[in-house]
C-alpha cells in the first residue's frame with residue numbers, strides 16, 4: 001500500500017509533536033514530506049533528523065542558518081520565511097497537510113494547499129474562523145477534504161459517519177469551562193497568566209489555553225463547526241462538561257443523539273484525521289466508566305465569559321466580523337501573556353474592535369488581509385493606552 005505523504009505545518013507545537021508520535025507509531029502508513037516551525041530551530045532539527053522529510057521551513061530568519069548547517073549533510077531542503085511556508089504545501093509528494101500552526105498564520109498556506117488539491121487535516125481553527133465561507137467554497141471547487149482535528153469537531157465528524165441520508169437537527173459542542181468555571185467577574189479581574197495557563201484537562205499551546213480560559217476557544221469552535229458541517233447558527237449549542245469525556249454530540253431530526261467519548265487525548269483525533277477513512281489501532285489508555293461514575297453538564301455563563309456571546313454575534317452578522325473578532329483576540333491574548341493587560345480586558349478589546357473596524361458584508365481574500373491588519377493596529381493602540389502595565 002502507498003504511504004500517505006504528510007506535511008505538518010507547526011510540527012514543533014503541541015499538535016505537531018503529537019502528530020509525529022502518531023506517525024512514529026504508524027511508519028508503514030505515513031511518510032513525512034514537510035515539517036515547519038516558527039522559531040524553535042533545535043526541535044525542528046531533531047524532528048528532521050528523525051523523520052527525514054524532503055523539506056523543512058523555519059519562519060524566523062535568525063534561526064535559518066542554524067537549521068541549514070545542522071541539516072547540511074542530509075538530503076533535506078531548508079527554507080525560510082512565510083512565502084516558503086505557503087509554497088511548500090504545493091509539493092507533489094504531499095497527500096495531506098496538517099495545519100498545526102497557531103492563529104491567522106494558517107490562512108494563506110491553507111488556501112495554497114487547497115488550491116494545489118491537497119486534503120487538509122485542520123487543527124488551525126482560526127483559518128475557518130477568519131475565512132470559513134471562502135475556504136469551504138474553495139475546498140468544494142477543488143474536491144479537497146477538510147478533515148477536522150479539533151477534538152469536538154472530530155467527535156461530530158465521527159458521529160456523522162454513515163449518516164449522509166439523515167438531517168442534523170443540532171449539534172452540541174462540549175466545553176470544559178476552563179480553569180475559571182464558576183468564577184465571577186470580580187475574581188477574573190485579578191487572575192494571572194499562570195492561573196489561566198492551567199487547563200483542567202488538556203495540555204496545549206499557550207494561545208489556545210488562554211482561549212479556553214476566556215471561553216473564546218468555544219466561540220471559535222462554534223464558528224468552525226458552522227463551516228465544517230454547513231449549519232445555521234441556531235443549530236449549534238454549547239454545554240459545559242467539566243470532565244471532557246464526551247467530546248461533542250449530534251442530534252438528528254428523529255431526536256436521537258450520537259456522542260463520541262474517550263479520555264482527553266489529542267492523538268486520537270489527529271490519528272483519525274490522518275488515517276481517515278480507516279480507524280488505526282492504538283494502545284492509548286482506554287476510558288472506563290467506573291473511573292468516571294459522574295459525568296456532569298452545565299449551562300455556559302456567557303454574562304461572565306463574554307467571548308462566547310461575541311462569537312455567536314460574529315456568526316450571526318457574518319461578513320468580516322469573525323475575522324475582526326479573531327485578530328483582536330490574538331493581539332489581546334498575546335498582550336495578556338506578556339502581562340500588558342488584565343484578563344477581562346481581552347473581551348473589552350474585542351468588543352471595541354468589532355464596533356470600530358469597518359464591516360464588509362461579502363469579503364474577498366484581500367478584504368480579510370486588510371481587516372486583519374486594521375484590527376491588529378487598533379487592538380495594539382488600545383493596549384498601548386491600557387493602564388495595567
Ligand SMILES: NC(=O)C1=CN([C@@H]2O[C@H](COP(=O)(O)OP(=O)(O)OC[C@H]3O[C@@H](n4cnc5c(N)ncnc54)[C@H](OP(=O)(O)O)[C@@H]3O)[C@@H](O)[C@H]2O)C=CC1
Nearest residue numbers: 010012013014015037038039040101102105123124204205
Ligand atoms: N493543542 C491542542 O491540543 C489543540 C490545538 N488546536 C489548534 O491547533 C493549532 C495549534 O495549536 P498548538 O499546537 O496548541 O499550538 P502551539 O503553540 O503549541 O504550536 C504552534 C506551532 O505553530 C508554529 N508557529 C507559531 N507561530 C507561527 C507563525 N506565525 N507562522 C508559522 N508557524 C507558527 C510554532 O512554531 P515554534 O514552535 O517554532 O514557535 C509551533 O510549531 C491552533 O490553531 C489551536 O487552536 C485545536 C485543538 C486542540
Ligand SMILES: CC(=O)[C@@H](O)[C@H](O)COP(=O)(O)O
Nearest residue numbers: 150151175176177178212217
Ligand atoms: C483539545 C481541544 O480540542 C481543545 O479545543 C479543548 O477542547 C479545549 O478545551 P475547552 O473545552 O476548555 O475549550
Ligand SMILES: [Mn+2]
Nearest residue numbers: 150151152221
Ligand atoms: Mn477543541
